[in-house]
Amino acid sequence: MIITIPDTNATGIHMALVEARHNIGVASSMVFTMIVIAEARHYDRALAACHDAGREHPSRIILVTNGDADGDRVDAEIRLGEEVPGEIISLRFHGELTEHRASVVLPLLLPDSPVVAWWTGKAPDKPGEDPLGKLAIRRITDAMGSPRPLAAIERRARNYCPGDTDLTWTRLTPWRALLAAALDSYPAPITAVSVEAAPNNAASMLLSAWLEDRLGVQVDRREGDKGIGVTNVTLSTTKGDIVIAREDGKTATFSAPGLSRRQVALRRREINALITEELRRLDVDDIFASAMRTLVERCERRDAEQAATR
Structure with a gap:
């Protein structure tokens, strides 16, 4: 089932979810909420990955993108039923509301359950300080989705916060x-x-x-x-x-x-397999954290050597 709700808010989305579950008899038995932040051009790929991840980890997936329509509004699309693992809520923000996405997403989080945030492409330099990142206990980025992957993974390392991870590690x-x-x-x-x-x-x-x-x-x-x-x-x-x-x-x-x-x-894997693997653990990855600290040390050593040659 796909329900389209133009120009809505968190209350309207929640009411539509309750009514849809009642009509089709879907039980709410999801293990966590995943917030997926995607650019519009990555929407289809992100949606496909959400479907695959949901098959192994039934969850509420909130797919957030920015639109370019006139006016300040949020358009929503809800997917649930037999063909959809868990629930997928797509939110497209327009106008000034793109700066206030967390206030719309917050009421839609499942109560008393973990929250994971995943940026499918370009991500903030400090995911742990991002408004959507602050809602999550795990924050997944992908340095290879940046135009400058080496600089991106270095920034992730310098700004590491417990709960961060990157798909380069996966x-x-x-x-x-x-x-x-x-x-x-x-x-x-x-x-x-x-x-x-x-x-x-x-x-x-x-x-x-x-x-x-x-x-x-x-x-x-x-x-x-x-x-x-x-x-x-x-x-x-x-x-x-x-x-x-x-x-x-x-x-x-x-x-x-x-x-x-x-x-x-030693096959390279698709993004769907990577995100599914990463969702198997929601605790802090101490080995990844240690590797990121060492990466910072390597970068500082490089910077010192370059400074010495100037």
Whole structure:
């Protein structure tokens, strides 16, 4: 069922929800509220991701976009029923109301349940201080959705607040799992680490910080001209190099001391899978927080070295 409500407010949306649930017999059994902040051009992609995430995590999803119609008003669209997991409320703000979105969203949050905020593209430099971000215990951004991903992940790190996370971290889950398994299988002192990635890849900055934080070794990060995403990680040990190399974004070549090379699955994932994974945990990610602190230290070290050469 899709209900369209032009020029409305939070009270009108709530009354329409109650009536719709009564008419179609939908039970309200949702585990959290997710506020999705999307640019108009990303609306369809965000809506598709909301559908997928809702299948695993039944929730009330409030999809917020800005419109360009005349006047100060909010247009709403409610989706619920058998084909919709949970409830999806789309809010399109026009005029001066774009500056007061939190006041409309606040009454629509599920009572006594967690709130997650997700910016699908460009996000504020300080999500924890954003009016919509303040409503949430978890705030999800995506540095790769910024025109300057490297600068974006650096800003996220410098302005980190407990509860923040970024989908660049979620993209690294397969890499982190494979690297951790490699170190468990081939324990040896690490003498050097290098990470190579395509240009402007924010995940490589975060992966370098995580490895430096976990291993206590300065990591050399490089940009290459082949492949997509992170393309190579080399862990130099006293027994030889452990190398994971990926160029096609699907499979990687794994090699370790005393072993022949073999292929391992290391596929880049779509945004729908990333957001679904990220919603599986609503507590603060201490390992991510530690990696972000190390990223700040790496950036400060870089800045000091550049200043010294001027």
